[in-house]
Amino acid sequence: MQAVSTLLLLLPTALAATAPTFKAPSAGPLVASPNYVGTSNSTLPKPTIVPGKHFDRFIQIWIENTDYASAASTAAFSDLAKQGIALNSYYAVTHPSQPNYLAAAGGDFWGLSDDNLYNIPSNISTIVDLLEEKNISWVSYQESMPTDGYAGFNFTSNNYLNSSAPPYTYYVRKHNPTIIYDSVAEVPSRAALHRNFNDFAADVNASALPQWVFITPNLVNDAHDTTIDFAGQWVDYFLLPLLNDTRFNDNKTLILLTFDETETYTVNNQIYSLLLGGAVPENLRGTTDNTYYTHYSSLSTVENNWSLGSLGRGDTNKTLNNVYSVVASTTGYVNNNITGAAIPFTNATGTIPGPLNAELYVPFTAPDVNAVGAGGGKVFVAPSLNVNFTAAAAPAPVNLTALGQTVPAAGPINGTSSGSGSAPAPTASGKSGAMRVEVAAAGILAALVGTAALFL
Template sequence: MMPAILRLLASLAGLLLMALALGTGENKFKIVEGGRSFDRFITIWLENQDFGEVIKDPDFRDLKREGIFLTKYYAQTHPSQPNYIAAVGGDYFGLDHDEHVRIPENVSTIVDLFDMKKISWGGYFEDQPGPGFMGVGSTGSTGNGGWDYVRKHNPYVSYDSIANNGTRLWSLGSFDGFERDFAANEVPQFVFMSPNMMNDGHNTTLEFATSWTHTFLKPLLADGAFKERTLILFTYDESATYEIPNKIGSLLLGNAVPNALRGTEDDTYYTHYSILATMEHNWQLPNLGRYDVGANVFENAVASTAGYQNPGDPDNLAGVDNSLSYPGFLNSDPTKWRPVPPPNLKLTGAGGLPVSDVVSKQWKSTEDEDTPYDGIGEAFDGNVYLPEYGKQEPNMVSAT
């Protein structure tokens, strides 16, 4: 009981200190570290639509003219929640459901990499009641309990390394907070955004959600909207149909997209892990030692970096749908439960650096244990291709 109380007090203290700092008028998010190809990254996720339907939508097609259409972007699995947690932690740990989960504090995320380099980060979740809210969901501003904030669409709070840290929780706000930060030029350098269950299309339609997103994004794409080079990824968590490949419509937008690339298509293979690899490459960050290593970096983010070469398509892509979760720590089937696997402490990531010191210190005692993370970038399906464990070995990486 005592450790839990101490963690609670520490979290409250962190929230208080942050509130005091904001009360002084201090700029809470500063650009302290410019990136190779962009200085800010924003990703906004909609829900559950098949690739073939999305690309026919007029609002999506209009936005497509202003950016790069990623024609081969895949989700990791079904249902929604594992895709969200994968995008910030480099694995979904066998998760095959949308129920409340907690990932142990010794599992690091992209937040640990950002904090080491003092790169600001945050999340904005429409209708979230407050930074420390840990409930499954909440009634939204529409007054209908069906159109609310849901925990499963907030990837940060499933990780105890964030949920037990009051200072970090303060970086998670609502869309009202985004409006204020945008107006004050205080939007952090890494942003994850999730609309409520009405505007993300979960409880409405594809057309409703893309119309809302078109209206929301247009001001962010206007000339002068951001002083800094800003890259925006508009994507979906997963496809709607489980029986087909889990490919999703995705666009890269923003003033960081070169004019010559606007209205073009990119047929490189990407997944939600590409978000992690791209951040590591852009800001020359260490890695998490998980599936962030081996994921392709968004091509426009490496175009100006001589010598870097993406790993390419996984060898087994033709036979994989990315539709069924593999066994793991969060799997609902007791026969498929596995411990959290140790990261591979010998991997080199897209930033050209080894595993983060935070990760290495947490997992030092496991350096001789087998791991599924080999840096190759294979795709998985729970009934076809499963992660294979082996000795922790260095991976082959290109120049950065």
């Protein structure tokens, strides 16, 4: 243990002494490479285009853990802003990373305040349910993921940045939001739509890019294990050439480049975000939009554009779900005008009760089925959902840790088969939960050691 402590003390010095150097993982974003790990599993079929009111394709690209000012002052991002709309009042919804990704896919982060392994129960809906109701194609592209539909916690592969260093953990499940939901992961046809970057190259080259696209770079290219300048070099390598390729970006494509959260937890969670693509009118390129947005806005904007139903969660919260103004101006949607001191603080972590919060545990509850989202459609209700088990019907939050119990990884909507809302049966002195935390802690240590090995 003393050796581990010594290593942890030395790591910051070692990392500071050797700046990471960006190395392109491939000859180009549309060129297959063994650095992307898995080979392409052929291509997706060319999608049948479902026309939207403002855009026909929506692409999200997420970068990691950076304060607004740091990203805004980085050349790659400030230069990109000249080609699009800078969203100057965009906020993450909590800390750390994983709950923000969950929120963008499911409209809630379920009280989560860690990056451990979870499986959201199969009767909890996501954006996938809303898209498929309208036959809108979708896909998640994950850099350095080994195989289509991979549901593992992480994946370690050859270290392409330093061939003399040990293998490196480039891929993590926590940045792949839809696979964390069992309603997606347990349906083979849906799971298969989680594809790696060799698949991405094949799909774009075949003009087969779906209409809703979520893209996550690996842990070095997204700035998680490196720096914002490193991520900026990746943006120059990956995104800049694709902006000029009509198979990726045509005149009906809207691209959101955003961050999961701020690096600093003591400030409000303002993140740098840009809207790019052919769906941004020429007269708005190089401009700023000061409307208040959150990660729920990516849901409500998509719902508004395609007149979808909603999830009845954060995507219908009138404070948090503003639609991007460039889209709202086309559809006639009216946003709120929250500014300044009225903007809520969303930098807290672990303070929101939920089914993934061991200290403020409440079971999964039904969404607000009477909510009206920006798309105007009905709230999606899974067939096995107990719609009577609402937030009002749920018991007061309890501290499972104090009771020697652990958060269940998955289960019926309320953690029981009866719908009573009681807490799950305790595990053997909470050991399974403790072991999960210990494994996660070991993974953090391994990541730190691996980061050092990357650059030394």
